[in-house]
């Protein structure tokens with residue numbers, strides 16, 4: 438029998454959790470205010486005006502204004518994120534149109550995946566086509582990462598934001614870290 | 621992995637994002653209190669189990685969240701077409717004596733029975 442130690446590479450038990458050194462880095466995103474927003478098409482102009490950005494009506498598109506992002510999740514559903522922690526619910530107070538807005542600032546956690554290997558790390562557990570032609574900067578989608586549901590948002594050529602439920606975050610981070618150690 | 625075309629997202633997405641939700645175009649009786657138990661059971665419980673084309677509801681649950689309808693072949697598992705909820709049921713049934721109008725790239729799959737004969 439061949440000597441297994443001749444070909445085996447030594448890897449520390451926590452190697453998968455070291456980030457930043459490999460081709461993809463993982464960073465927990467800072468706090469943000471978030472809104473789960475649902476509305477019919479006729480309410481979109483008023484809600485856009487109240488939020489100060491144009492709610493996207495095309496699939497997989499996100500709109501950005503400064504630190505505020507609106508991500509298309511479905512034909513009547515958006516995830517609004519404000520990285521400056523500006524109050525979003527209050528911004529809609531005077532919109533005057535029928536809509537549903539739920540503050541989910543603390544329901545979600547976000548992980549920033551960056552680097553040349555970022556897409557490969559995500560594709561280790563996410564079936565989306567992340568080639569720039571299909572998923573360009575500003576694209577977003579609710580999808581899956583291994584066993585967790587995530588919202589994926591491309592903020593740069595090699596930069597992604599992964600939004601997931603707070604209780605899923607340790608799992609999502611572990612899955613990403615394991616992949617990041619191998620790209 | 622199967623790719624399923626979501627009519628709301630407008631693109632093919634992985635089957636991992638979808639959940640099947642039973643037969644489509646099941647008409648709810650207009651006055652459900654007036655029908656007999658047998659009629660209710662027929663409406664509520666009994667479904668066809670066709671070999672070939674079936675019309676189903678699917679939900680893009682880990683995507684846009686929307687329900688839509690799909691025409692699927694139960695032999696090959698191929699999705700023939702998908703369409704938005706509320707759109708009329710497309711008539712894809714072939715004329716008598718004519719092969720089903722499936723897309724050009726769909727080939728019959730090899731079944732165990734076809735290659736090995738039927739287990740008796």
Ligand SMILES: [Zn+2]
Nearest residue numbers: 626629680684
């Ligand atoms: Zn969809």
